[in-house]
Structure formats: C-alpha cells, structure tokens
Amino acid sequence: MAVEIFWGSGSPFAWSVMLAMEVKGVPYTGHLLSFSDGDLKKPEFLAMNPRGKVPVVKDGDFTIAESNAILVWLEAKAPQPALFGSNPEDTGTIWRAVLEHAAYFQHHTHAISGAVFYKKMEEKAEEVKASAKAVGEELARYEAALEKGDWLVGSAMSAADLVAYPHFELFFRLAARPEVKAFGLGFDKGWDAYPALSAWRARIKALPGYDNTYPPHWKG
Ligand SMILES: N[C@@H](CCC(=O)N[C@@H](CS)C(=O)NCC(=O)O)C(=O)O
Incomplete structure (x- = not known):
C-alpha cells in the first residue's frame, strides 16, 4: 500500500515532506x-x-506527524538519494542547518504571516518589523552560503534545502502582497534581491516531481 500523506495547500512543512517523497521516488x-x-x-x-x-x-499501521521526524523516518525507509548525508560530518552539518532554520527563520516568518492573515499588521507593527529585520539577516546568510555552492550543505541537495525552500516561497509570496509592501519591510524586490537564492530556487524547481508538490491554490 502506498504511503499516505495528509497535507494542506501552502503548508511549507507538508511541502518539504512531499518534495522528499518525490525526490526519493x-x-x-x-x-x-x-x-x-x-x-x-x-x-x-x-x-x-x-x-x-x-x-x-x-x-499501514504506522502514523507519524512533525515534518522533520517524517523526513528522518523516510530516510530510513528509502535511503537513496540520501537527504541526511552519507558520513557523520555531513549528517551533523545538515541537522545543524535544519535546526537553525527552525530556530532562527521559521518563527519570524510565522509572526509576519500571522499578522498578515489575521489582519493585525498595525497592531503588531513592532513585532512584525523586528521579525522582518531578523528574516533579512537570515536571508543574507543563505545568500552568502549559496554564493559558495549549489546547495545549502556540501555538494549535494539535502534535507537542509528541502526544509528551507518552501518557507522562502511562502515568505516572498507574503512579502509581495500590497498590504505588506505598504508596510515597507524591505522585501519589495522579492527573490530578485537574492541572485544566489534565485539560482538555487531554479535548481529546486527542476527536481523530479516538483510540480506535483506545488500548492494547488497558488496555481493560475
Ligand atoms: N512542527 C510542525 C509544524 C506543522 C504546522 O505548523 N502545520 C501548520 C500548517 S503550515 C498547521 O497544520 N496548522 C494548523 C493549525 O495549527 O491549526 C511540523 O514540522 O510538522
């Protein structure tokens, strides 16, 4: 029986898992x-x-939640291509990148998206601006890393890429909304302000099965 995935359109966490399923076939x-x-x-x-x-x-009878836990389960079930490295150093470095993304990026974009979706930009202006500053600093780090190599860790695509990518798509999509632009958070150029990230984005988009994972309500 095929693995079943319960997901929501636009959920970056679900998108990472689906990308991993596609990449591993x-x-x-x-x-x-x-x-x-x-x-x-x-x-x-x-x-x-x-x-x-x-x-x-x-x-089958096994059920698991939490995207990163799912990725680890998937890696054990279908080891190739490896998403968590094939030597201790790469595995540790990939995990570091995955955990850093959760610790230093996701909660800031979550704060901004919450303010946008619940129409609380004015009320939460200070928090939104502080989070936007932190997001800008993190994006600069990602840009610098991708100026040095094609993937976030080492020479091959890994869980670090698949975990981060959907969150960036969601963030730049949010940043392009008129009400967010009006707030002057500094992301009006979107992906274009980040050439190395944009080239990486194109590499992710070229992955097998990518189109099957794209949020349906974002299409057309
Ligand atoms: N830490 C969880 C986060 C999952 C999560 O926050 N999912 C969101 C969608 S992006 C959700 O289901 N939200 C529904 C809700 O909280 O009511 C993971 O990595 O899977």
Missing part, C-alpha cells in the same frame, strides 16, 4: 485537507495528530 497518496473547513480539527484527523497540524504520514 516513494509512491504516495495525498489527502488534501482544508484549513478553512476545519478538517484538521475533526476527530479522525486528531486521532492521527492530536495537535491538529499537517503534515501527517500514514504507512
């Missing part, structure tokens, strides 16, 4: 859930993940 059946219809809070979903968050993966 693991067949999966997707179950697209609706945030607005409350699918993630229905008893049958909460039985799989009491936190009511996507992604969740089911493989």
